[in-house]
Amino acid sequence: MFYxxxxxxxxxxxxxxxxxxxxxxxxxYYAVLVIAFAVVPFIINDYxxxxxxLPFLIxxxxxxxxxxxxxxxGQVSLGTGxxxxxxxxxxxxxxxxxxxxxxxxxxxxxxxALPPIxxxxxxxxxxxxxxxxxxxxxxxxxxxxxxxxxxxxxxxQFFLVWLFNxxxxxxxxxxxxxxxxxxxxxxxxxxxxxxxxxxxxxxFCLMFVIGSAVLARNLTRGSVGxxxxxxxxxxxxxxxxxxxxxxxxxxxxxxxxxxxxVSGALFFSVYLGAVEVGxxxxxxxxxxxxxxxxxxxxxxxFGSFAGAAFMVxxxxxxxxxxxxxxxxxxxxxxHIEFIIVGALIVVFLILxxxxxxxxxxxxxxxxxLWPFPY
Amino acid sequence: MMPDQLLFAMExxxxxxxxxxxxxxxxxxxxxxxxxxxxxxYAQGVMALFAALTLVGIxxxxxxxxxxxxAMFGTDIHDxxxxxxxxxxxxLTMVLMVGFAWLVNRLVLRHLVNQxxxxxxxxxxxxxxxxxxxxxxxxxxxxKKLDVGLPQGLNAFIDDTTYGWFGYGFFIDNLDIxxxxxxxxxxxxxxxxxxxxxxxxxxxxxxxxxQAALSVGISLNFIWxxxxxxxxxxxxxxxxxxxxxxxVQFSLSLIALKALPVLMLGGFTSIxxxxxxxxxxxxxxxxxxxxxxxxxGGATENWFAYVLALLFLVFRPQGLFGEKIIERV
Numbered sequence: 001m002f003y004x005x006x007x008x009x010x011x012x013x014x015x016x017x018x019x020x021x022x023x024x025x026x027x028x029y030y031a032v033l034v035i036a037f038a039v040v041p042f043i044i045n046d047y048x049x050x051x052x053x054l055p056f057l058i059x060x061x062x063x064x065x066x067x068x069x070x071x072x073x074g075q076v077s078l079g080t081g082x083x084x085x086x087x088x089x090x091x092x093x094x095x096x097x098x099x100x101x102x103x104x105x106x107x108x109x110x111x112x113a114l115p116p117i118x119x120x121x122x123x124x125x126x127x128x129x130x131x132x133x134x135x136x137x138x139x140x141x142x143x144x145x146x147x148x149x150x151x152x153x154x155x156x157q158f159f160l161v162w163l164f165n166x167x168x169x170x171x172x173x174x175x176x177x178x179x180x181x182x183x184x185x186x187x188x189x190x191x192x193x194x195x196x197x198x199x200x201x202x203x204f205c206l207m208f209v210i211g212s213a214v215l216a217r218n219l220t221r222g223s224v225g226x227x228x229x230x231x232x233x234x235x236x237x238x239x240x241x242x243x244x245x246x247x248x249x250x251x252x253x254x255x256x257x258x259x260x261x262v263s264g265a266l267f268f269s270v271y272l273g274a275v276e277v278g279x280x281x282x283x284x285x286x287x288x289x290x291x292x293x294x295x296x297x298x299x300x301x302f303g304s305f306a307g308a309a310f311m312v313x314x315x316x317x318x319x320x321x322x323x324x325x326x327x328x329x330x331x332x333x334x335h336i337e338f339i340i341v342g343a344l345i346v347v348f349l350i351l352x353x354x355x356x357x358x359x360x361x362x363x364x365x366x367x368x369l370w371p372f373p374y
Numbered sequence: 375m376m377p378d379q380l381l382f383a384m385e386x387x388x389x390x391x392x393x394x395x396x397x398x399x400x401x402x403x404x405x406x407x408x409x410x411x412x413x414x415x416y417a418q419g420v421m422a423l424f425a426a427l428t429l430v431g432i433x434x435x436x437x438x439x440x441x442x443x444x445a446m447f448g449t450d451i452h453d454x455x456x457x458x459x460x461x462x463x464x465x466l467t468m469v470l471m472v473g474f475a476w477l478v479n480r481l482v483l484r485h486l487v488n489q490x491x492x493x494x495x496x497x498x499x500x501x502x503x504x505x506x507x508x509x510x511x512x513x514x515x516x517x518k519k520l521d522v523g524l525p526q527g528l529n530a531f532i533d534d535t536t537y538g539w540f541g542y543g544f545f546i547d548n549l550d551i552x553x554x555x556x557x558x559x560x561x562x563x564x565x566x567x568x569x570x571x572x573x574x575x576x577x578x579x580x581x582x583x584x585q586a587a588l589s590v591g592i593s594l595n596f597i598w599x600x601x602x603x604x605x606x607x608x609x610x611x612x613x614x615x616x617x618x619x620x621x622v623q624f625s626l627s628l629i630a631l632k633a634l635p636v637l638m639l640g641g642f643t644s645i646x647x648x649x650x651x652x653x654x655x656x657x658x659x660x661x662x663x664x665x666x667x668x669x670x671g672g673a674t675e676n677w678f679a680y681v682l683a684l685l686f687l688v689f690r691p692q693g694l695f696g697e698k699i700i701e702r703v
Binding site: 076140143144145146147148150151152154155157158159161162165166283287290291294328329331332335336337338339340341342343344345346349350353 | 414441442445446482485486489491492493495496497499500501502503504505506507508510511515631634635637638642670671672673674676677680681683684687688691693
């Protein structure tokens, strides 16, 4: 009744190729934007921000990034945690000023430091650094496929985590080996550090989320995305019809790692504030983001959001029900969460291998005919 | 008299070989399932953990789910107060692992026939999570001591002999020697089983070609339950070995991750590959830590195996003994 293309006429090419061709879809999208930008910031408080909104927004970016690699280009990666760590640590270096040590005339080491970079650009630069690292670890994908590649990306995961544990330069020689985000502002408002306003950090992350989603959506709609999908479906066939596998695969690794790096940077600087690499960016994080895109739907931007929301909300809900309402011990709730997450993944794969996004698509198809199915 | 460094390196190599045997034990479980069903079973490590937890739980007479029951009903029960002998407990655990294999096939794999390998892989990750939470709820998540009466500690004979030869005694753990012997027995047993028994032949037939095997009357369901049970048995053995070495705890499931580079190196489909790969990784990471570890700041064992496997695969994408990957459009 509401959701249909009838009466929706495209008179120009831009109208015909817009992201949301159906009017209802488009208005829904605008409505979501208006709520996200103009309503949520006024009612948000610290609990909602830290328990739900920040993790959701930040994991969404990571999920979009991983979805580009796994869902669109078909290269399974288990190195997400490691790449997020690259984003976090390079963001930290850019925030505090990148330093180089050079041998002075008298044989002493002299430290030269760049001035600290604005947090917004630090995050972007961190993404670019991660993209470069991603390309480096993506190189084997030209030779290795499938499971072998999935395991090969574990090399990135474990090596990078180890590196940031041992490489003192990366954490500015701090005694604890942790990195702590100093107070930094964007447009005159603090977004990192101990004393931030809920709305400010929320809007700061939201900005990146919207940017990532729009960018990813348009990349995947364009020729780059089609090349990725051709590689995913059958790489030899894609090569025969003229897709350069080197460029397609490496660009997927670069773009994906860029998003993952941005999310890692935000995860550290805005969300956690202080990070110990093995704890925050371990192998569990790689699996978490992978689950998000499986449950959300491989090869779908909406699916990345849905999966991130699901995996962020589930533990909160479980904890509130089991610990808050029933009064069970926390460790028990944590174990039950494991069981439920594991079972849900299996159930999802059996019932709907294409994830929440597919349910959404089916619902939309039903809506087009509702309430007159014939 | 040999230089000290060389002697140390020899000792490190020997210890690496022993560690490699343990990696190979876990990798073996992967290979079995991968060969028979094309499923990359990520849950193998958690199966080892679950088997070890169950074994300890049965031996100590713990009440399963006691934590959950206590939380739900406000009771305070912990154990039955009896001790089960190790042999009986191992048999009971094995029964449970067979039951688990049957359930996995009935509830999960049967519904995922003909799905892409990656979907099956993800399903086993889900299974791993489930089993991990389930094991913790069933038996509690504290670190447990597993003692089935295996010899432990320094092997005095090797220590004495090498001291007589080189003037320096090698430290080799008895447990590692036992593990090596058991692994050798296990592999011999598996090879004999798959070469000379009816079920073993059926298993190889399924591994070769599902449809051809079906057409000559081999029951896929039965073979899959069988192979998951055998993998469960291998997991139990690995669980006992690792559990006796470092206690039964969550980190046991992480050895599955260590088995992955072993598999990549040896090739997913080859039993000898798993053994050789395990030895190479075991020796490689111990020697690398010994030689380059101090310069790099230590703990290189965390990543060396993966990087080695990665570099190796770039030159030989199917691993040492894997079947050549042939792709057609």
